[in-house]
C-alpha cells in the first residue's frame with residue numbers, strides 16, 4: 088500500500104475543505120504547508136498538494152519547485168482551487184498557462200493536475216485582497232464587454248458577494264487516479 092499525504096495552503100478555507108475531504112477519502116494524513124517539514128516528503132510515495140488561486144498563481148506552489156529533487160522520485164498530484172469554473176476549458180487553459188510560468192516543463196509533464204472550484208466571501212477578505220479585487224473589477228468594467236472572458240464575467244457577477252462552489256463530488260476524478268497508483 089503506497090503511503091499518501093495531502094498538503095495544502097489555504098487563505099480562506101476552500102482548499103482546506105477539499106484537502107480534508109481528500110484525506111478522509113484516502114485515509115491519509117493532511118497537513119497545512121506551514122506545518123509540514125519538506126524533508127518529511129521522503130516518507131511518502133504519493134504527495135497531493137493543493138493551493139488556492141491568487142491572481143493566476145497557486146498559493147504555496149514553491150513546495151513543488153523547491154523540493155523537486157525529492158518529489159521527482161514520487162507520484163505527485165497538484166490541485167488548484169479557484170473561483171473560475173474549471174468546467175470551462177478556457178479557464179483551465181488560463182490556469183495551466185499560469186502554472187507553466189512557474190513550473191518547469193519536467194514538473195508540468197510529471198505532475199497530475201486537477202482543478203477545483205472554491206468560493207469567495209468579500210466581507211472576510213484582507214484589506215490587500217479587497218483592494219486587489221476592487222482594482223481588478225475597475226479594470227474589467229473599462230473593457231469592451233465583448234472582450235470579457237467567462238472568468239472575468241464570473242468575477243463581476245460575484246463581486247462583493249459570498250459564494251461557495253466547493254463540492255465533494257468534484258474530487259472523484261482525483262480520487263480515482265490516486266487509487267490507480269496503488
Ligand SMILES: Cc1cc2nc3c(=O)[nH]c(=O)nc-3n(C[C@H](O)[C@H](O)[C@H](O)COP(=O)(O)O)c2cc1C
Nearest residue numbers: 097098099100101102139142143169170171205206
Ligand atoms: C486577490 C484574489 C485573487 C484571486 N485570483 C483568482 C484567480 O486568478 N483565479 C481564480 O480562479 N480565483 C481567484 N481568486 C479566488 C480564490 O481562488 C478563491 O477564493 C479560492 O476559493 C481561494 O481558496 P482558499 O480560500 O483555499 O485560499 C482570487 C481571490 C482573491 C481574493
